[in-house]
Amino acid sequence: MNKELKILGIVVIFTLILYWGVEPFAHSQMHKHVEGHGLIYDGKADIEEASKDKKEVKKKFWADVKKIASLKGDVASGETIFNSTCASCHMKGASNMGGVTPPSLDHAGAIYDKNFLIALIKNPAMATNVDHKYKDTATHPMGAVMSMVSSDQDIANVVAYIKAKKAGEVTPKEAFIEACSRCHANRYGKLTQLGEIPKTKSNIKTGQDIDKMKYDQKVAEEQNALADYLGKLPPDLSIIYRARSEHFLETFIENPQSQLPGTAMPRTGLDKEGLEKVMAYLEETGDPSKPARDALGPWVLAFFVIFTILAYLWKQSQWRDLH
Amino acid sequence: MAHFDENAKPFSHQWLNDRLAIDTLKRVLSTEYWIPKNINFLWAMGMVLAATFGILLISGIFLLMYYQPNTKLAFDSVNYTIMTEVGYGWLWRHIHGVGASVVFLIIYIHMFTGIYYGSYKRGRELIWLSGMLLFVLFSAEAFSGYMLPWGQMSYWAGMVITNLFSGGSLHADGLVEWIRGDYVPGQAFLGRFFMLHVLLMPLVIIGAIVFHFGTLRLPHVNNQDGEEIDFEESARLYKEGKKAESKVIPFNPVFLSKDVFVMGIYFIFFFYLVFYHFEFAMDPVNFDPANGLKTPTHIYPEWYFLWSYEILRPFPTDPGLIAFGFAQVIFFLLPFLDRSPNVAPASRRGAFKVWFWLLLIDMIVLTFMGKLPPQGIWSTIGLVAALLFFALWIALPIITKLEKKL
Numbered sequence: 001m002n003k004e005l006k007i008l009g010i011v012v013i014f015t016l017i018l019y020w021g022v023e024p025f026a027h028s029q030m031h032k033h034v035e036g037h038g039l040i041y042d043g044k045a046d047i048e049e050a051s052k053d054k055k056e057v058k059k060k061f062w063a064d065v066k067k068i069a070s071l072k073g074d075v076a077s078g079e080t081i082f083n084s085t086c087a088s089c090h091m092k093g094a095s096n097m098g099g100v101t102p103p104s105l106d107h108a109g110a111i112y113d114k115n116f117l118i119a120l121i122k123n124p125a126m127a128t129n130v131d132h133k134y135k136d137t138a139t140h141p142m143g144a145v146m147s148m149v150s151s152d153q154d155i156a157n158v159v160a161y162i163k164a165k166k167a168g169e170v171t172p173k174e175a176f177i178e179a180c181s182r183c184h185a186n187r188y189g190k191l192t193q194l195g196e197i198p199k200t201k202s203n204i205k206t207g208q209d210i211d212k213m214k215y216d217q218k219v220a221e222e223q224n225a226l227a228d229y230l231g232k233l234p235p236d237l238s239i240i241y242r243a244r245s246e247h248f249l250e251t252f253i254e255n256p257q258s259q260l261p262g263t264a265m266p267r268t269g270l271d272k273e274g275l276e277k278v279m280a281y282l283e284e285t286g287d288p289s290k291p292a293r294d295a296l297g298p299w300v301l302a303f304f305v306i307f308t309i310l311a312y313l314w315k316q317s318q319w320r321d322l323h
Numbered sequence: 324m325a326h327f328d329e330n331a332k333p334f335s336h337q338w339l340n341d342r343l344a345i346d347t348l349k350r351v352l353s354t355e356y357w358i359p360k361n362i363n364f365l366w367a368m369g370m371v372l373a374a375t376f377g378i379l380l381i382s383g384i385f386l387l388m389y390y391q392p393n394t395k396l397a398f399d400s401v402n403y404t405i406m407t408e409v410g411y412g413w414l415w416r417h418i419h420g421v422g423a424s425v426v427f428l429i430i431y432i433h434m435f436t437g438i439y440y441g442s443y444k445r446g447r448e449l450i451w452l453s454g455m456l457l458f459v460l461f462s463a464e465a466f467s468g469y470m471l472p473w474g475q476m477s478y479w480a481g482m483v484i485t486n487l488f489s490g491g492s493l494h495a496d497g498l499v500e501w502i503r504g505d506y507v508p509g510q511a512f513l514g515r516f517f518m519l520h521v522l523l524m525p526l527v528i529i530g531a532i533v534f535h536f537g538t539l540r541l542p543h544v545n546n547q548d549g550e551e552i553d554f555e556e557s558a559r560l561y562k563e564g565k566k567a568e569s570k571v572i573p574f575n576p577v578f579l580s581k582d583v584f585v586m587g588i589y590f591i592f593f594f595y596l597v598f599y600h601f602e603f604a605m606d607p608v609n610f611d612p613a614n615g616l617k618t619p620t621h622i623y624p625e626w627y628f629l630w631s632y633e634i635l636r637p638f639p640t641d642p643g644l645i646a647f648g649f650a651q652v653i654f655f656l657l658p659f660l661d662r663s664p665n666v667a668p669a670s671r672r673g674a675f676k677v678w679f680w681l682l683l684i685d686m687i688v689l690t691f692m693g694k695l696p697p698q699g700i701w702s703t704i705g706l707v708a709a710l711l712f713f714a715l716w717i718a719l720p721i722i723t724k725l726e727k728k729l
């Protein structure tokens with residue numbers, strides 16, 4: 001018995017060493033480690049990563065953002081500005097502009113960080129850290145906002161309004177649709193870049209579903225526009241949850257440039273709640289069996305524990321008179 | 324013509340016995356298949372392997388009902404249909420994935436047990452050879468199965484491994500195309516690997532397992548001291564009820580009861596992995612759909628192929644391929660390269676003891692390096708470990724020839 005345990009110990013130790021080497025250790029060596037910044041958008045990483053000639057501009061930009069953040073915003077006047085400017089692009093049934101369709105802002109106050117929103121209105125390309133793509137950042141699809149809402153106080157007011165009135169309870173799916181799905185489809189979640197896939201019916205006599213074909217064509221056109229704008233079609237995120245580590249996703253979403261320097265994906269400026277919700281949705285479509293696993297696992301293990309105890313008793317009875 | 328009892332009721336014991344000799348079969352294959360008493364749980368690994376193969380077969384049959392061997396549909400049929408829409412599809416898939424990985428862990432334990440106790444010689448050569456045949460067949464089965472989800476790693480591992488058949492500067496590109504059925508992995512490639520994985524390989528494996536069991540019957544399994552047992556004498560003692568004096572036990576039910584107990588422990592471990600720790604068996608890169616235009620940053624095989632992959636990598640193409648070929652066949656030759664007459668645990672065999680532990684550690688080092696990017700210190704360690712691997716096999720006949728007879 002003692003000898004068997006000693007042998008088991010040796011087998012277990014070698015197995016663990018093997019596991020450590022091909023899993024945790026190998027992965028730690030294969031991927032560069034990127035630190036998150038705790039979802040604080042103060043431009044620190046942007047300034048560090050920026051080329052020399054851009055450093056000063058960025059420093060000033062984020063200093064201004066900090067200044068605006070300290071102003072007290074007025075919700076009522078913010079509402080007026082929001083309705084006359086933001087809502088002209090961000091409306092129901094908005095159409096593609098400059099390659100991308102403006103998202104719904106219904107829960108913007110809940111999912112986006114305050115400083116990020118200020119920065120976004122001040123200069124969308126800078127805020128999302130894709131300014132390297134533009135000679136003139138006013139040509140960003142949302143660039144027009146810079147001339148529409150230009151005073152610091154106005155910016156503070158709009159953001160105060162969004163934070164106060166455009167917050168509310170948001171589901172994981174809504175968070176994903178508002179923050180990501182204008183670029184990323186999620187076919188397992190039945191989402192395209194145009195939102196939820198509508199239910200259509202095929203003609204019984206011909207077997208053809210013309211509404212679906214029309215919809216597919218619209219999706220294809222939207223995708224063409226996106227690919228022209230971003231240089232490639234952003235990948236479908238159905239199962240990205242299993243293709244990337246959680247740490248990668250979180251740091252990538254916080255600042256895409258940190259993981260893929262030069263990437264066309266903009267920073268989305270999610271706050272803690274926004275990130276949690278988006279991750280929850282990615283888990284829901286990418287690893288949907290988690291609840292079922294957690295429910296069934298203990299029963300199966302309990303079954304085998306009982307099985308093993310019975311097997312042990314049987315073995316003892318068979319081996320009793322052998323020695 | 325044998326004698327048939329006309330009055331036996333159909334399917335009664337007597338009736339079956341006349342037609343199938345079930346009593347004899349049972350005696351020869353189970354109740355009087357004698358196993359030495361002096362063995363430890365490592366001798367249960369063979370039955371654990373058989374059980375794991377059974378699990379792979381059953382879970383595979385369930386997956387097969389929904390899998391689509393089509394390059395456009397394969398990825399989603401696995402990752403969506405089976406994982407979301409099919410009841411307990413996720414369970415079958417995780418069992419199959421974990422099983423495919425764990426079966427190799429057990430195979431390696433089983434092989435190194437054989438090496439440690441010298442169970443491959445003096446009548447047991449065919450057990451070893453048929454075992455190695457199983458190793459090769461399982462490797463082919465695992466590789467072909469890995470192609471099926473048609474993810475990035477399926478595609479690129481398929482590309483890299485089939486490329487090996489071009490034979491380096493032989494430029495046998497025609498052979499590579501013949502294997503792939505196309506210039507690059509595509510529908511023809513997926514179709515044939517699907518066939519191999521679900522039909523031909525499992526059939527051949529079942530045959531090989533039967534053969535492996537057959538090779539065990541006459542030499543019997545070895546024991547912890549490598550002692551040569553007089554099985555007839557011991558069996559007589561056992562049957563006379565002198566169980567304590569006898570050195571053997573019947574496979575069924577006595578040894579089986581221990582096998583089943585060990586299997587129980589193994590199943591707890593196995594299902595713990597299935598429910599709480601399956602990621603190690605399913606590479607993240609394979610959850611990106613296959614894309615022939617986008618080479619992944621790191622391409623590496625599953626962990627159980629890493630050591631032989633690392634023997635290929637540190638050398639220039641041609642010597643690398645030769646080294647790789649050498650690594651694939653050298654274990655077959657073990658019974659003939661070990662020149663010592665001793666069948667005994669490595670701990671009592673002097674230099675062989677050192678050889679055994681060096682080989683084991685060297686293969687673990689090779690495995691580590693096979694996954695790491697081949698840069699700087701990693702490639703140097705990989706090269707040294709690969710050279711040591713060859714040195715060990717060259718040294719084996721010499722050190723075993725010099726070994727003193729025990």
Ligand code: HEM
Pocket residue numbers: 365366367368369370372373376430433434437440442443447450451452453454455456457458461532535539543544545546
């Ligand atoms: C993967 C499928 C395999 C199955 C199902 C299998 C099954 C078995 C079984 C049931 C036994 C008898 C019990 C025991 O000693 O564990 C056995 C013995 C043995 N197997 Fe395997 N085996 C497999 C693969 C291999 C491989 C890959 C090798 C090594 C090349 C191997 C080499 C041996 C040897 C040398 C013995 C005799 C052990 C002794 O005499 O002590 N087997 N196998």
